[in-house]
Amino acid sequence: MNRQRHILHCDCNSFYASVEMQENPNLRGKRIAVCGSKEDRHGIVLTASYPAKHMGVKTGMAIWQAQQCCRDLIIVPPHYTEYMRYSGYVREILQDYSDQIEGFGLDESWVDVSGSTGLFGSPMTIAQEISDRVKRELGITVSIGVSNNKVTAKLGSDYKKPDAITRIEPDNYKEIVYPLPVQDLLYVGPATQKKLNSYAIRTIGQLAETDPKTLQRWFGKLGYTLSAFARGLDTSPVARQDHTATIKSVGNSGTTPRDLISDEDVWLMLLVMSESVAARMRELGMKCTVVEVSVRDCDLAGFVRQHKIDTPTNGALEIARVAFELFKSNYRWGKPLRGVGVRGAGLVPEDCAIQLGFFSNQEKREKLERIDKAVDTVRERYGYTCVQRARIYTDRGLGQINPKDDHTVHPVGFFNAG
Structure with missing residues (x-):
């Protein structure tokens, strides 16, 4: 008998900017953007604080574009050593609840808590405890998606930000996920989005209702994967925490x-x-x-x-x-x-x-x-x-x-x- 899976996806909100504000309290609540060096041609926004985002500053913008959106924008250079340190702290908290943790960059992680509910309570209880601890111990916030698979859990963490927890399970999947733009789905990049849009597929719901064979004809093997993901189907495991794991x-x-x-x-x-x-x-x-x-x-x-x-x-x-x-x-x-x-x-x-x-x-x-x-x-x-x-x-x-x-x-x- 297969045990029901409980997967969390934890996303540190505006991670680089949050770390900068925690390390320099004078920046808290201000419109800041962490940007690469103009001189080294990395002059783009890596991440921005939420007050800056509310002014239209977006990740990937050139610095001059961001400054046009927000005249009082404070430009902060990146400090990668600090980001790695905070990323490690978040991971240490996650390790208290599971040894199955899979990182996705410095700021995101999947956590399989299927075997932890007997000790720590329901998945929502665990998610809330993780959120509270990260905020209390590190001074930054996370958004957490709770679901039965990795793909849908990530949709959950993206659904509501900052500092939020969203549960997406079969009983509310269509209500929450189907209206979302198709580019919100994992593995739908700009090129795939453009092609899907050309076939009048603009939402995840429209993708889910498209014949898998048609998607396979358009995208090859990826078509079947996109169809499954859009319907909330994903069986991929969360990597077990193991420092000797094979590098791929x-x-x-x-x-x-x-x-x-x-x-x-x-x-x-x-x-x-x-x-x-x-x-x-x-x-x-x-x-x-x-x-x-x-x-x-x-x-x-x-x-x-x-x-x-x-x-x-x-x-x-x-x-x-x-x-x-x-x-x-x-x-x-x-x-x-x-x-x-x-x-x-x-x-x-x-x-x-x-x-x-x-x-x-x-x-x-x-x-x-x-x-x-x-x-x-x-x-x-x-x-x-x-x-x-x-x-x-x-x-x-x-x-x-x-x-x-x-x-x-x-x-x-x-x-x-x-």
């Missing part, structure tokens, strides 16, 4: 020091990012079987694409080449780009047995791997920039950054902006 991917992304206006610019940035991703995989003793590339243009529109590779790799050059081919196959120049990212997924141990293709050049691959590891050793001793690829020096503005240190960390809400 390694990635790096950031806002570029200047606009990217050519294939050559993109290749250089992908190479820089791939150096970081590959080095991290080697530190973990892993290789990737999937390479993913993401881009954002000057209007913050973009895409994510991935490709499964034949032979696992943790080589920077190989990862960069695959990412670049993905980019060229999917982007037509119209607007300058201001952000790129590379991710290695489908990780496997680097010493795992591999199936060699008839035409694979394993000897050359092994030689490049030895070179990469030698470079890692030198960089560890003398610093990242002591050894660089010659191509990096063709554009010091783009090439002379340390992607392992110098990139903007965005809250989850940033990627849902717009």
Whole structure:
């Protein structure tokens, strides 16, 4: 007999701004926006306080746009160490109620409390206690969704903000969820939303009532997933709290020091990012079987694409080449780009047995791997920039950054902006 699931989704309200106001009481109640550095081209709003949001300031806005909406806006630089510290504090509170906690960025977490109700009471009681403790112990607020699955729990935490708890179960699902805009559903990004809207599907209810076979024809396998999610069906588990859990991917992304206006610019940035991703995989003793590339243009529109590779790799050059081919196959120049990212997924141990293709050049691959590891050793001793690829020096503005240190960390809400 299957036990009924009780899932919470906890979302720290305006997290970066809330931490800044807690650390600096003079900012409390004021219109503030945490923004990246203008000089480093990260001059966009990462998050804003609720008084600023009420004036029209939105995540993802350029600083100058935000200041037009709110003349007395206070710009605050980000302090990521503090955000990570507070994120850890929130997680410590959640761990008192369950060992099944799955983070979603620094500011969001799913918690499976199915096995905790005998000790702590109903899911709503647990949610209220978590909310009260976060407010009392940390001075920030959370919105919590309570449901029987992860997707609907997240809809619940988004439904009412700030400092709220929303229960969404089968008995009230259609009443609450069906009128919501389709883009509120997990995995419905701008491109998917646009396509759904073109078929006159604008609400989650309309999506739920669309034939799954029709959605499959439009979106492939994703169509069935969207149909299930829209109908409140999700069986995915919440990851069990385990510091030795398998890492599934390694990635790096950031806002570029200047606009990217050519294939050559993109290749250089992908190479820089791939150096970081590959080095991290080697530190973990892993290789990737999937390479993913993401881009954002000057209007913050973009895409994510991935490709499964034949032979696992943790080589920077190989990862960069695959990412670049993905980019060229999917982007037509119209607007300058201001952000790129590379991710290695489908990780496997680097010493795992591999199936060699008839035409694979394993000897050359092994030689490049030895070179990469030698470079890692030198960089560890003398610093990242002591050894660089010659191509990096063709554009010091783009090439002379340390992607392992110098990139903007965005809250989850940033990627849902717009």
